[in-house]
Amino acid sequence: MQQAKKEARRSALAMPAEEFRNAGHRLVDRIADFIDSLPQRPVTTGESPSEIREALDAGRGLPESGTDAGALIDRAANLMFDHSLFNAHPRFWGYVTSGAAPIGMLAEFLGAAANPNCGAWLLSPMASEIEGQTIRWIAEMLNYPADCGGLFVSGGNMANIVGFLAGRAAKGGTELRSKGVDGKRLRAYCSSETHTWIQKAADIAGLGTESVRWIAVHKDFRIDVEALRKKIREDVEAGDKPFLVVGNAGTVSTGAVDPLIEIAGVCREFDVWFHVDGAYGAMAAAAPDAAAMFVGLDEADSLAVDPHKWLYAPLEAGCALVRDVSKLRDAFSYHPAYYHFGVQATNYFDLGPQNSRGFRALKVWLALQQVGREGYAEMIADDMRLSRAMYESVSKHSELEAMTQGLSIATFRYVPADLDRSDAKIADYLNELNQELLTRLQQGGEAYLSNAVIGGRYALRACIVNFRTTLEDVEGVPELVVRIGKQVDGERRK
Ligand SMILES: *Cc1c(COP(=O)(O)O)cnc(C)c1O
Secondary structure, three states: OOOOOOOOOOOOOOHHHHHHHHHHHHHHHHHHHHHHHHHHHHHHHOOOOOHHHHHOOOOOOOOOOOOOOHHHHHHHHHHHHHOOOOOOOOOOOOOOOOOOHHHHHHHHHHHHOOOOOOOOOOOOHHHHHHHHHHHHHHHHHOOOOOOOEEEEEEOOOHHHHHHHHHHHHHHHHOOHHHOOOOOOOOOEEEEEEOOHHHHHHHHOOOOOOHHHHEEEHHHOOOOOHHHHHHHHHHHHHOOOEEEEEEEOOOOOOOOOOOOOOHHHHHHHHHOEEEEEEOOOHHHHHHOOOOOHHHHOHHHEEEEOOHHHHHHOOOOOOEEEEEEHHHHHHHHHHHOOOOOOOOOOOOOOHHOOOOOOOOOOOOHHHHHHHHHHHHHHHHHHHHHHHHHHHHHHHHHHOOOEEEEEOOEEEEEEEEOOHHHHHOOOOHHHHHHHHHHHHHHHHHHOOEEOEEEEOOOOEEEEEEOOOOOOHHHHHOOOOOHHHHHHHHHHHHHOOO
């Protein structure tokens, strides 16, 4: 036999420890400076797509040979820190998007270093157990039964889709997974304020978007439970099969929380799956002042929450909880011959659509310990308090019309002093004016809002899921919005 040559392999991707250390330390220093600099930066540079592409050198071809890793990391940091929209900025209040908790940034680094595959327990023993503990802690925070099951997914959409598919499997009949929907007219019910994930879910699930029954809301944007009951009855009489009702624990436009306890009653009455979309708002159940709004949440068969929103985890982290974990297995698991994983522990590929899975739980697990339930309850309560303060300061301004305030969302619009907001003839003008105002405000970088449409009126919308926002930030909003509003109004009337 030939003597094997002992020659160290030198792989192009390997980084000698010293090089890794240097590049890593430099990056950590830069990130620390970046975090410190946030309040002094604009929220966004407002650059156009072509300016961004130019900064990137977007047209450049695939590099033929390699470049020093440290220099690459430096350039990547420059690109990100100089050309991003910073959702961690104290005055970022767009959509439902938080900045990343610093401990979450470190968690992502550590998670990538260990790189567990959280699909199977054998491939991720500690990580899988940490995921299980994190799921339980989230349930405890929300007063959801702690013996529930669940898993991390990419975000609220996926968490809701997982709940939807669990409900479909549970109520759609035993042959649904092998034979498909097979002519059964499965129907899902939700308020007209429900997030668009449900259309994707109905589509993906093969039910079609017309299977979604949008139920009217009251003036406070909460679902009309009597209308819900009536629609379910009608569908049953027509031979349809109601299988799921969605309760919103914080709608995306106005933060409305549906009467969950009443929806739970309807679900029992008609034997349908009760799913709660808590992607934005459910975490507020941890704040003592808000807890009463969420009565009935614990009766949900499934619940979607979104740690990358109100737990301030870096993207991506969504979480689907189910009262009875076997319902997730019933909806997702298959056992092909090439899977030989023990069944003594949870194999997360059994509980959801993913196979290989990253370690999303770590950043949430660490943050929950860094601040505890108390820390979260306080930050979330502060966000809601600041939102109410914003609403109040907007209400006091004669050229602003305060529209709604719920959880940590305030909506309002600019109405020039000489215009009568109730005059139907200027409705379109006010909509266009506020739309242009928002575009300008977003590009200006002083603060960042998004929009909502409230009863046909275009509104500016501030959603505070931001542990860096202060009262001063919030009280600056009326002056800023009116200043830009006046500019736009002046130009338009010329
Ligand atoms: C954000 C949100 C979603 C979607 O969550 P993603 O994390 O963006 O996928 C769904 N429902 C509600 C109520 C939301 O606020």
